[in-house]
Amino acid sequence: MSRSTLSLLEFALLGLVHDHQPCCGYGLRKIFTETPMGRFSDSPGSIYPALARLERARLIRGRVENSTAVRRRKVFRLTPSGRSELSRRLERPITQSDLPRGMPELALRFAFMESVLGRAECVRFLQSLAKELAAYIPSLRHHLEVEQTTNSLSASLAMESGVMSYECYLAWARRAIRRFRQTRSSS
Amino acid sequence: MSRSTLSLLEFALLGLVHDHQPCCGYGLRKIFTETPMGRFSDSPGSIYPALARLERARLIRGRVENSTAVRRRKVFRLTPSGRSELSRRLERPITQSDLPRGMPELALRFAFMESVLGRAECVRFLQSLAKELAAYIPSLRHHLEVEQTTNSLSASLAMESGVMSYECYLAWARRAIRRFRQTRSSS
DNA sequence: TCTTACATGTAAAAGGTTACATGATTAT
DNA sequence: ATAATCATGTAACCTTTTACATGTAAGA
Numbered sequence: 001m002s003r004s005t006l007s008l009l010e011f012a013l014l015g016l017v018h019d020h021q022p023c024c025g026y027g028l029r030k031i032f033t034e035t036p037m038g039r040f041s042d043s044p045g046s047i048y049p050a051l052a053r054l055e056r057a058r059l060i061r062g063r064v065e066n067s068t069a070v071r072r073r074k075v076f077r078l079t080p081s082g083r084s085e086l087s088r089r090l091e092r093p094i095t096q097s098d099l100p101r102g103m104p105e106l107a108l109r110f111a112f113m114e115s116v117l118g119r120a121e122c123v124r125f126l127q128s129l130a131k132e133l134a135a136y137i138p139s140l141r142h143h144l145e146v147e148q149t150t151n152s153l154s155a156s157l158a159m160e161s162g163v164m165s166y167e168c169y170l171a172w173a174r175r176a177i178r179r180f181r182q183t184r185s186s187s
Numbered sequence: 188m189s190r191s192t193l194s195l196l197e198f199a200l201l202g203l204v205h206d207h208q209p210c211c212g213y214g215l216r217k218i219f220t221e222t223p224m225g226r227f228s229d230s231p232g233s234i235y236p237a238l239a240r241l242e243r244a245r246l247i248r249g250r251v252e253n254s255t256a257v258r259r260r261k262v263f264r265l266t267p268s269g270r271s272e273l274s275r276r277l278e279r280p281i282t283q284s285d286l287p288r289g290m291p292e293l294a295l296r297f298a299f300m301e302s303v304l305g306r307a308e309c310v311r312f313l314q315s316l317a318k319e320l321a322a323y324i325p326s327l328r329h330h331l332e333v334e335q336t337t338n339s340l341s342a343s344l345a346m347e348s349g350v351m352s353y354e355c356y357l358a359w360a361r362r363a364i365r366r367f368r369q370t371r372s373s374s
Numbered sequence: 375t376c377t378t379a380c381a382t383g384t385a386a387a388a389g390g391t392t393a394c395a396t397g398a399t400t401a402t
Numbered sequence: 403a404t405a406a407t408c409a410t411g412t413a414a415c416c417t418t419t420t421a422c423a424t425g426t427a428a429g430a
Contacts, residue, residue, distance in 0.1 A: 007417065019342075026381050035334075036327055036349060039288045046418055048383055053417095071426060073381060101226045103352075104289065107345045114341035122341045140223055147222075153370065154301035154309045155206075157363045158294045161356060162223060165290075168355040169348060176344045183340065194389065213409050233390055235411055240389090258398060260409060380427075388419080399408075 006089065008105060009050050012038050014078070014086050015112035017060050022075040025051055038108060051076065059085050083116075090116055094128045099136045103169055123180050126173045133170040137163065193276065195292060196237050199225050201265070201273050202299035204247050209262040212238055225295065238263065246272050270303075277303055281315045286323045290356055310367050313360045320357040324350065 006014065016028055025048055033042040040046070054060045059082035062074045078086070090113055098106060106129065113122050140163045148156050193201065203215055212235055220229040227233070241247045246269035249261045265273070277300055285293060293316065300309050327350045335343050 003416070009417080024381075025383090026379095029381095036287055036330060037346065041419070043419070043421095044381090044383070045385090045420070045422095049417085052383090070428095071381060100223055102291065103348070107348055110348075111342045111345035114339040119340075143223060152301040153306075153367065155298045157359075157366065158298035159224065161290070161294055161297075161359045161363075164359055165352055165355055168352055172344075172348045172351055176348075179344065180340065190388070196390080211409075212411090213407095216409095228391065230391065230393090231409090231411070232392070232394095232413090236389085239411090257400095258409060376430085378427100378429080381425085382423100384423080385421085386419100387421105388417105390415105390417085392415085393413085395410105395412080397409085399406100401406075402404085 006054075006085070007050070008108070009040055009046060010054055011086075011089055012040060012108055013047070013050055014054060014059060014082060014089075015108070015116075017054075017076050018078050018083065018086055019112065019115055021077045024073040024075050026073065037111070039104070054082070058082070086112070086116055091121070094125070094132050096132060096136060099132060099166070103165075119180060123177055126177045126180075130170060130173040130177070133166055133173065137166050137170065140166065193241075193272070194237070195295070196227055196233060197241055198273075198276055199227060199295055200234070200237055201241060201246060201269060201276075202295070202303075204241075204263050205265050205270065205273055206299065206302050208264045211260040211262050213260065224298070226291070241269070245269070273299070273303055278308070281312070281319050283319060283323060286319060286353070290352075306367060310364055313364045313367075317357055317360040317364070320353055320360065324353050324357065327353065 013028060016031060017023060020027065020031075025044075028051075029042055029044065029047050032038060032040045032047070051060070051062070055062050055076075058079055060076045061079050062076045064072060064074050066072075090109055092109075094106065110122070110125060113125060140159075144156065144159050144163055147159070151159075200215060203218060204210060207214065207218075212231075215238075216229055216231065216234050219225060219227045219234070238247070238249070242249050242263075245266055247263045248266050249263045251259060251261050253259075277296055279296075281293065297309070297312060300312060327346075331343065331346050331350055334346070338346075
């Protein structure tokens with residue numbers, strides 16, 4: 001891809017290849033189909049072109065299995081530059097602008113974080129997330145109060161569901177930090 | 188648009204025009220920029236073409252204000268078929284396939300629901316949502332338990348954040364039903 | 375035998391993002 | 403005077419979606 005940043009789908013594929021290598025397109029597709037992870041389309045029309053773009057960018061390398069497997073399939077592995085691209089994306093600091101766009105991308109980043117960057121970075125990520133959420137939520141609450149008089153009840157409640165979901169993520173982040181501290185020994 | 192269903196952006200604009208009419212493109216843009224509602228791009232390159240598509244489809248009608256206003260601006264109103272299209276979209280029953288894609292679209296539908304369909308429909312929507320969530324969450328919990336042994340802690344926690352967010356929405360939906368019952372008199 | 379699962383792609387169409395482009399009016 | 407706000411659009415590029423297309427192997 002000529003684009004400088006990876007799309008969310010490309011990023012998800014890069015992380016999945018890292019965690020599951022060697023793996024083939026069909027297997028990655030099944031992850032989208034069968035697990036709740038990511039809300040990506042499981043259609044081959046999105047995943048195979050995305051893998052081809054990652055391969056053109058030399059972030060993954062695919063080889064057609066000729067001998068061992070029963071069927072012809074192309075197995076992918078990360079290249080060194082693919083790994084460093086993944087690390088760069090995971091290391092990006094959380095900013096306020098990440099929050100209004102929703103948590104799914106941040107959750108995806110966190111899912112890959114331990115296997116790529118290790119536990120210490122996970123805890124730093126969670127602390128940073130908690131800090132940004134704690135700063136963001138009051139502004140949402142304020143906005144909610146201001147517009148409550150103007151809007152219908154359903155519109156207010158819809159907005160409240162958004163605020164509440166951020167509050168839940170904050171509580172989750174704090175619990176998650178504790179979980180890392182409790183189980184520091186394993187892994 | 189030749190496409191049969193409206194994109195999320197087009198649907199959002201249709202609902203916003205309904206609630207704010209008469210309104211112009213710039214005002215709609217500001218809603219995306221200044222309020223946390225929707226995570227849509229506030230760039231003119233997305234919103235003006237989308238409004239043009241809605242107008243071509245005869246769902247909204249725009250008129251250039253020539254006299255009263257200080258500046259030239261195009262104000263939009265819903266057409267009857269725009270209103271019925273909006274109703275159809277809002278009335279669509281919730282299915283299991285709506286949930287893995289995430290709540291944002293459902294929240295958006297709910298936000299417009301009271302002003303278009305009335306309170307009774309809002310309560311039905313919430314009851315249906317609660318029912319679907321209650322059926323969906325155990326399958327997520329089960330998936331989480333199965334994969335917990337395989338995955339890293341951060342991957343498990345990321346998945347758990349997703350499950351937890353659905354649980355929060357379920358609690359929200361039940362509270363919201365009570366709120367409608369309590370304040371039935373007003374509006 | 376027939377269907378399901380495995381396995382990989384391409385083509386057309388459309389929508390969204392980014393960047394570009396323009397111009398009037400109000401506030402500093 | 404100059405910057406910020408109001409106001410509307412276009413063009414290029416890329417991604418995604420939907421649909422089409424093909425073929426093997428295993429299981430019912």
